[in-house]
Amino acid sequence: MSTFYEFFAGGGMARSGLGPDWECLFANDLDPKKASSYSLNWGDEHLKVGDVSELKTNDLPGTPDLAWASFPCQDLSLAGNGAGLKGERSGTFWPFWKLMTSLSEEGRAPHLIALENVCGALSSHGGKDFATICSALARGGYRVGALVINASHFVPQSRPRLFIIAAKKSAISVPDSLLCSEPELVWHSPALVEAYNKLPKTTKKSWVWWDIPTATERTAVFADLVEDKPHGVKWHTVTETKRLLELMTAVNLDKVKAAKKTGRRMVGTIYRRTRTDSKTGEKMQRAEIRFDDIAGCLRTPSGGSSRQTIMLVEGNRVRSRLLSPREAARLMGLPDTYKLPENYNQAYHLAGDGVAVPVVRYLANHLLEPLLLANRNQEKKAAA
Known part of the structure; x- marks a missing residue:
C-alpha cells in the first residue's frame, strides 16, 4: 500500500481519488468548516486543522510516497488580484515547500510531489511564478513535469487544471514508458509549452514530459x-x-x-x-x-x-x-x-474549491502508481 500526505485537503477529494490502496498518513487544512467535512467522511485520526505555516516536521509521520498539495489558487487565477506567489493565499506554497525541504534534510523526502492549481499559474507574472515553483522542485532534487487536464474528460464539467508532478531523483528511476520526447497536445497545452520555454536552463535540465494515455471518451452528460x-x-x-x-x-x-x-x-x-x-x-x-x-x-x-x-x-x-x-x-x-x-x-x-476526483484517480493509475511500482521493482532487484 502506498502512503501520502494531503495538504490543503478541503473535503478530501484527492484522498477520494487516490482510493483504498493508498494510506493517508497526514492531512491538513486551515478552514474548520472544510475540515469538519473531511473528518465526517474520513475521520480525524490523521487530520490537523490549522495554518500550514505552523506545521513542523514532527507533525508529519513516516516517509510518504506522495505529498499532494492543492494550494490556494486565488492569487494565481486570471480573475484574482495578480499577487501570485507573493499573495497571502497562493503564497502558502512556500511554508508547504519549507516542510518538504526540511523532510529532505531528515532523509524523509516524499518520493513524489503533486501540485494542483488553476491554469492561470502558468502565466502569472509572465510565467515567473510557474518557473519559481519548478525551479524550487528542481533544486530540491526532483525531476519535474506538468500536465493540463480538463475534468470534462471524465465528468460533464469544464474544469481545466494544472498538475505539476515531481519525482525524487534519488528515489525514483523514471521508466521510459512514462516519458515522451516532446509535448503532446492532449495533456500539454500551448500555454504549458510557452511556460516551459520560459524556464531557466538549469531548471529545464530536470524537466520531463510526462506521457499518460488519452482518456476514453466520456459518456455521461x-x-x-x-x-x-x-x-x-x-x-x-x-x-x-x-x-x-x-x-x-x-x-x-x-x-x-x-x-x-x-x-x-x-x-x-x-x-x-x-x-x-x-x-x-x-x-x-x-x-x-x-x-x-x-x-x-x-x-x-x-x-x-x-x-x-x-x-x-x-x-x-x-x-x-x-x-x-x-x-x-x-x-x-x-x-x-x-x-x-x-x-x-x-x-x-x-x-467548487476542490480537485475533481476522477482526475486524481487517472493520474494515480497512469502515472503515480506506475512510478512507485517501478521504484519498488528496482529495489527488489537490488536486494536480490
Missing part, C-alpha cells in the same frame, strides 16, 4: 447528474424564470429555443455576467446559457454570480433553479455516499 427532486434548493417561480429569460441576449434566447425543438430533456447552465451594451455603452447584467451537455466550471460562492443556475427544458416547459449541492458534488466526481454539509454555501464552496 450533465442531464444525467441532475436531481429530479433536489435537496437544498427550490425551483424558481414562473416569474423568476421569466426574469432570467429577459436577461438573455438574442443569441442566448436562440439557444433556449433550439433546446425546445430537440424533443428531449435538455439542461443548460447559466452564469450571470456584467456586460457592456453594444448600443448604449452601459453596463448591464446578462444571463448567459450553455447547452453543450457539460456544466461550466464550479467556483466558490463568493457572490451571487458565482453560483450556477440550471435551466431545464422539456419541450415548451422551461424551469430554472440553482445547482443543488449534490449535483455540484457529482460534477466533481464524488459518490452519492459522500456526506455534504447541510448549509448550501458550505456544500457548494467545498465542491
Whole structure:
C-alpha cells in the first residue's frame, strides 16, 4: 500500500481519488468548516486543522510516497488580484515547500510531489511564478513535469487544471514508458509549452514530459447528474424564470429555443455576467446559457454570480433553479455516499474549491502508481 500526505485537503477529494490502496498518513487544512467535512467522511485520526505555516516536521509521520498539495489558487487565477506567489493565499506554497525541504534534510523526502492549481499559474507574472515553483522542485532534487487536464474528460464539467508532478531523483528511476520526447497536445497545452520555454536552463535540465494515455471518451452528460427532486434548493417561480429569460441576449434566447425543438430533456447552465451594451455603452447584467451537455466550471460562492443556475427544458416547459449541492458534488466526481454539509454555501464552496476526483484517480493509475511500482521493482532487484 502506498502512503501520502494531503495538504490543503478541503473535503478530501484527492484522498477520494487516490482510493483504498493508498494510506493517508497526514492531512491538513486551515478552514474548520472544510475540515469538519473531511473528518465526517474520513475521520480525524490523521487530520490537523490549522495554518500550514505552523506545521513542523514532527507533525508529519513516516516517509510518504506522495505529498499532494492543492494550494490556494486565488492569487494565481486570471480573475484574482495578480499577487501570485507573493499573495497571502497562493503564497502558502512556500511554508508547504519549507516542510518538504526540511523532510529532505531528515532523509524523509516524499518520493513524489503533486501540485494542483488553476491554469492561470502558468502565466502569472509572465510565467515567473510557474518557473519559481519548478525551479524550487528542481533544486530540491526532483525531476519535474506538468500536465493540463480538463475534468470534462471524465465528468460533464469544464474544469481545466494544472498538475505539476515531481519525482525524487534519488528515489525514483523514471521508466521510459512514462516519458515522451516532446509535448503532446492532449495533456500539454500551448500555454504549458510557452511556460516551459520560459524556464531557466538549469531548471529545464530536470524537466520531463510526462506521457499518460488519452482518456476514453466520456459518456455521461450533465442531464444525467441532475436531481429530479433536489435537496437544498427550490425551483424558481414562473416569474423568476421569466426574469432570467429577459436577461438573455438574442443569441442566448436562440439557444433556449433550439433546446425546445430537440424533443428531449435538455439542461443548460447559466452564469450571470456584467456586460457592456453594444448600443448604449452601459453596463448591464446578462444571463448567459450553455447547452453543450457539460456544466461550466464550479467556483466558490463568493457572490451571487458565482453560483450556477440550471435551466431545464422539456419541450415548451422551461424551469430554472440553482445547482443543488449534490449535483455540484457529482460534477466533481464524488459518490452519492459522500456526506455534504447541510448549509448550501458550505456544500457548494467545498465542491467548487476542490480537485475533481476522477482526475486524481487517472493520474494515480497512469502515472503515480506506475512510478512507485517501478521504484519498488528496482529495489527488489537490488536486494536480490
